[in-house]
Amino acid sequence: MKPCLANARCTPLGLIIAAGLALAPACVRADTDSAPTWMRANADLRLGYETVKLPGDEHMGLVGTSYLAELTPGLCVGPAVYGAISGKRGGLFTVGAEAALCTVLVGPLSLEAGLYVGGGGGGSAPVGGGLMLRPHADLLWDFGGYRAGVSVSNVRFPSGQINSTQFGLVFGMNTEFTYLPSGRTPEPFGGSGRTGVGFDRILAVAGAYRPGTGTLGVSGAPLSSQIGYVGTRADRFYTPNFYGGLEASGAASGGAAGYAEFLGTLGAEWALVPDRFTLGGRVALGMGGGGNIPVGGGLLGKAALDAALRLSRNVSLNLEGGWAKAPQGSFSAPFASLALRWDLDHPQGQPTQFTREEFAGGIEAYHLAARKSGPPQSLQNVTFKFNRFVSPLFYVTGQVHSAYAGGAGAYSVGLVGAGAQTHLGERLLVGAELLAGAAGGGGVDTSGGAIVQPMAYVGYDLTHSLSLRLGAGKVKAKSGGLDSTVVDLTLAFAFGVASRP
Numbered sequence: 001m002k003p004c005l006a007n008a009r010c011t012p013l014g015l016i017i018a019a020g021l022a023l024a025p026a027c028v029r030a031d032t033d034s035a036p037t038w039m040r041a042n043a044d045l046r047l048g049y050e051t052v053k054l055p056g057d058e059h060m061g062l063v064g065t066s067y068l069a070e071l072t073p074g075l076c077v078g079p080a081v082y083g084a085i086s087g088k089r090g091g092l093f094t095v096g097a098e099a100a101l102c103t104v105l106v107g108p109l110s111l112e113a114g115l116y117v118g119g120g121g122g123g124s125a126p127v128g129g130g131l132m133l134r135p136h137a138d139l140l141w142d143f144g145g146y147r148a149g150v151s152v153s154n155v156r157f158p159s160g161q162i163n164s165t166q167f168g169l170v171f172g173m174n175t176e177f178t179y180l181p182s183g184r185t186p187e188p189f190g191g192s193g194r195t196g197v198g199f200d201r202i203l204a205v206a207g208a209y210r211p212g213t214g215t216l217g218v219s220g221a222p223l224s225s226q227i228g229y230v231g232t233r234a235d236r237f238y239t240p241n242f243y244g245g246l247e248a249s250g251a252a253s254g255g256a257a258g259y260a261e262f263l264g265t266l267g268a269e270w271a272l273v274p275d276r277f278t279l280g281g282r283v284a285l286g287m288g289g290g291g292n293i294p295v296g297g298g299l300l301g302k303a304a305l306d307a308a309l310r311l312s313r314n315v316s317l318n319l320e321g322g323w324a325k326a327p328q329g330s331f332s333a334p335f336a337s338l339a340l341r342w343d344l345d346h347p348q349g350q351p352t353q354f355t356r357e358e359f360a361g362g363i364e365a366y367h368l369a370a371r372k373s374g375p376p377q378s379l380q381n382v383t384f385k386f387n388r389f390v391s392p393l394f395y396v397t398g399q400v401h402s403a404y405a406g407g408a409g410a411y412s413v414g415l416v417g418a419g420a421q422t423h424l425g426e427r428l429l430v431g432a433e434l435l436a437g438a439a440g441g442g443g444v445d446t447s448g449g450a451i452v453q454p455m456a457y458v459g460y461d462l463t464h465s466l467s468l469r470l471g472a473g474k475v476k477a478k479s480g481g482l483d484s485t486v487v488d489l490t491l492a493f494a495f496g497v498a499s500r501p
Helices: 012-021
Strands: 039-054 058-072 075-086 093-106 109-121 131-142 146-156 163-181 201-209 227-237 242-251 260-273 277-289 299-310 315-325 332-343 353-369 377-389 394-405 412-424 428-440 450-461 466-477 483-499
Touching (some): 039 075, 039 146, 075 109, 093 377, 109 377, 201 242, 201 315, 227 260, 227 412, 242 412, 260 299, 353 394, 353 466, 428 466, 450 483
Antiparallel strands (some): 039 163, 075 093, 109 131, 109 394, 131 146, 201 227, 201 332, 277 299, 315 332, 353 483, 394 412, 428 450, 466 483
């Protein structure tokens, strides 16, 4: 694992390039005119913490998580999320791309230099349009599969008022990314273990928080008695009964548009009726905030019990109930959710089932997005997308969008949906997708937060795996004033994975 130092000047074109670098490993070395074969790349799951200084001598604890994959020896790129977990700015999140270069100094000691570029905001922090830059240098010690060390970084919002240099702590876990370039032509997989990013299942979640009567929001006004949210979760099993994962959700109703949470989770489950019914529980810890929810510095914890009924070999219905609490704020509420769970990989058996997936990233622009106050204005988002094909033509998708320009810092979007894609000849492709989810923040008028976004796109394959895509569509809030034309430019990395059917 050898992660990049990049230019600190970031224009919209620079964001496209950075997002394209974040798509997937080895795109620069994997694609030739010869037939694709299974490839393997190093990857690093990274967690960091630092204290950022804001104007007025205010301090904010910032956590960063990233998934960096090695493109070539010494160069790694990947998606990353940064968010507040202490101080007074709970709800500040940014989503973007990170790149890093690594040099081994001596033995297990290495030096990394890199740059994060992303968009977001929240917590009423002075982020301007939302563009965040974070150049950094890390000194790391390799313990064999795990690395830990210290970092020095500069966190800067060029159009806002945050510009802070600080030391921090970094922890990394080495993993592996095995894939088949393009993924359009199946090829037998002769290895063992997981391919792709290694998750065993994903969940599409809809739920609600029930704050107590009289619970006040950040504004001092009472919160709604029910705050609906939608989100996704991805799990990986470490033993037949114990798993870990990641989850992300956003408010879709209840007047809390702009609320979002990003959490890591640990859980366990046991089958009461083999292959039919399971019971379990989990805990989660991470970042939450925005949408007038009083989370204090942003640290959020959850505990829950759940039951799952298997509907078919790969699909289950999951019912969950539990409690969420922000230790540094006054938010504390029971919640319940219903999820559709899709098994990607089963614990036993030989990986013989072949599936195509895509990572994509780029930018999009809204034309005259309605605001809660003042006239409509255009805004620009950085976007990340993950597509998994359920047939040669159709796919399901999960997406995160976050503002980096247009006076809408803190505007964030989470979407799920379905799409169709086909090639017209060897390199030209066309596609369309229908998306729905939650959006809010940054003064954009999304009312409760629920939105829909139909899109169509045309693309051109640059290599076996890498394609450039131009899309257009519409974004509309269910009950707010947002109703805008959307155009986007995306770089997509397509690859194949093998799973246990």
